[in-house]
Amino acid sequence: MVLETSIICIALVLAILALVMVSQKLKVAYPMVLVVGGLILSLIPGLPKVRVNPELIFIIFLPPLLFEAAWQTSWKDLWKWRRVISSFAFLIVLLTSFVIAIVSSSVIPGFTLALGFLLGGIVSPPDAVSATAILKYVKVPKRVKCIVEGESLLNDASSLIVFRFALVAVASGQFVFHQAALSFVLVIAMGIVVGVAIAFIYYAIHKWLPTDANIDIILTLTAPYVMYIVAERLHFSGVLAVVSGGLLLSSKSHQFLSTTSRLAISNVWSALGFIFNGVVFMLIGLELPEIIRQLGDVSLIGAIGYGVLISAVLIVLRILCTLGASVFTVFISRFITTADNRPGWKGPIILGWAGMRGVVSLASALSVPFYLSNGTAFPQRNLILFITFTVILITLVVQGLTLPLLINWVNMEDPDDLLPPHELNILIRKTLAKTSLAYLNEEYAEQLKSNKPLQQLRFMYENEQYFSMDDDGRSKDFQRIYGLLIEKQRECLDQINNMPRIDSELVRRYHGLLDLEEEKVRVRYSDEDN
Structure with missing residues (x-):
């Protein structure tokens, strides 16, 4: 049994790799290829049936995926678009849940308002993993990508909270709005507090205990699980705990991680x-036969019709919400300062169409x-499952395949007043050179008269040449000085x-180049010592 399970797992990983390579060859976002590939595999006779345990996704997959996304997110961009991201992640999710509750309870026989809210909480959060993958292949304004990624970090929390309250309402038969609203705020606020508190504990462990690269990697692997489990045990938002903790640790990583640890952690988390992501999207497709x-008694044609209807409502509603948010931004800009007081319609249209659903749903x-607390079967569970799967499939495949076409049709120019990459590269190089020369001339004026490696270093910065120094003639003293100089350059980048x-x-890429340069020097002297 163990051997058979191992073979299935290895085959699944190899299938994922093959499908991802196909998607890269076709220049199609891999989440869509994996879902369709899982669907095709699930229809092959003789293959073992796949039954996904939800705890496997919530406990094993969700925390690290959220943590990795938070680690790669720019706090600067997140804060710049905080109002738009917050409205998408909370207000639009709540509005979507309400509309789905009204529509489903009105159209689907046997669906109560509580069951409608339950379905709304399930299908309301877009999955930005697929959207981000698609945006790699098209030119899109940076703000669109920032908003989509920022929304994905927060909307899972609000949808899961709605889901939790709706589940209680179905089981108890009652829903007290003011209690739910208070609990909603408490769950969000305390989830953030728990995540930040645990992040500071990990920060202290990394910074003040004798860790090495291997220990640092293991600690970062445990961090999202600790944040999520502790918050959920306290009945707070585990999602927001992981996101807030991940953002904090990421923003301070240069303060408590060595260069070796940062490079190793980056590689490990990228692969993980x-x-x-590949496994969870493949599992979505493989789950179809079981769903x-x-x-049961619900006809397949009828269930497909309900799924298509809910999908259409979700797509149209999200576009209306994004356009409405643009209009509201113009109005509210009269009273407060916003990042963009004239959003227009092109950006909202792209954001509205980039609303694919995924693994959290x-x-x-x-x-x-399967059963309520009184032992009776949970009403409409099977239909809820099928509608959810239909929504995921339609939004992933239809919206995913057409999003690049929509972006090209809209042809939105980048409205952000950012420096062009070539100008920014020049600015960064000149600023780093000026800072480095000032530091060398001020702190090591005497050594510069006779120390050949330092003279070479000064020559490099005078000519704005980076990351290409010759190793000849370096010394331990040079390594120490160069390390201090790189720290000054990091401060300059910040x-x-x-x-x-x-x-x-x-700027993050330049931080990575500094890490590589510092690691190259460390390895050089490590080899000499051996």
Whole structure:
């Protein structure tokens, strides 16, 4: 049994890799290819049936995926678009849940308002993993990508909270609005507090205890699970705990992680995030036969019709919400300062169409219990599962395939007043050179008269040449000075990043180049010592 399970897992990973390579060859976002590939595999006779345990997704997959996304997110961009992101992640999710509750309870026989809210909480959050993957292949304004990624970090929390309250309402038969509203705020606020508190504990462990790269990697692997489990045990938002904790640790990573640890952690989390995303999207497709089998008395044609209807409502409603948010922004800009007081219609249209649903929706649907507390079967569970799957499939495939076409048709120019990449590169290089020369001339004026490696270093900065120094003649003293100089350059990069017209993604790349340069020097002297 163990051997058979191992073979299935290895085959699944190899299938994921093959499908991802196909998607790269076709220049199609891999989430869509994986879902369709899982669908095709699930229809092959003789293959073992897949039944996804929702706890597997909520506990094993969701925390690291959220943590990895938070680690890669720019706090500067998140804060700049905080109002738009918050409205998308909370207000639009709540509005979507309400509309789906009204529509489903009016159209679907046997659906109560509480069941409608349950379905709304399940299908309301877009999954930005697929949207982000699609945006890699098209030119899109940076603000669109920032808003989509920022929304994905927060909307899972609000949808899961709606789902939790709706589940209680179905089981108890009553819903007290003011209690739910108070609990909603408490769950969100305390989830953030728990995440930040645990992040500071990990910060202290990394900074003041004798850790190495391997220990740092293991600690970062445990951090999202600790944040999520502790918050959920206290009945707060585990999602927001992971997101807030991940953002804090990411923003301070240069203060408590060595260069070796940062490079190793980046590689490990990149591979881990890739395979976890691949597995969950493949599982969505593989789950189809099991979902159809559980439909019971509901006809397949009728269930498909309900799924298509709910999908259409979700798509139209999101577009209306994004356009409405644009109109509201114009109005509210009269009273407060906004990042953009004239959003127009092109950006909202793209954001509205980039509303694909994914793994959180499936996991929520699968976690609906089979029975109520009194022992009776949970009403409409099978239909909720099928509608959720239909929504995921339609939004992923239809919107996913057409999003690049929509972006090209809209042809939105980048409205952000960011420096062009070539100008920003020049600015960064000149600023780093000026800072480095000032530091060398001030702190090591005497050594510069006779120290050949330092003279070479000064020559490099005078000619704005970076990351290409010859190793000949370096010494341990040079390594120490060069390490201090790189720290000064990191501080300079942070100051540059605070400037409004600077693209934080490019600044992050320069931080990575400094890490590589420092690691190269460390390895050079490590080899000499051995």
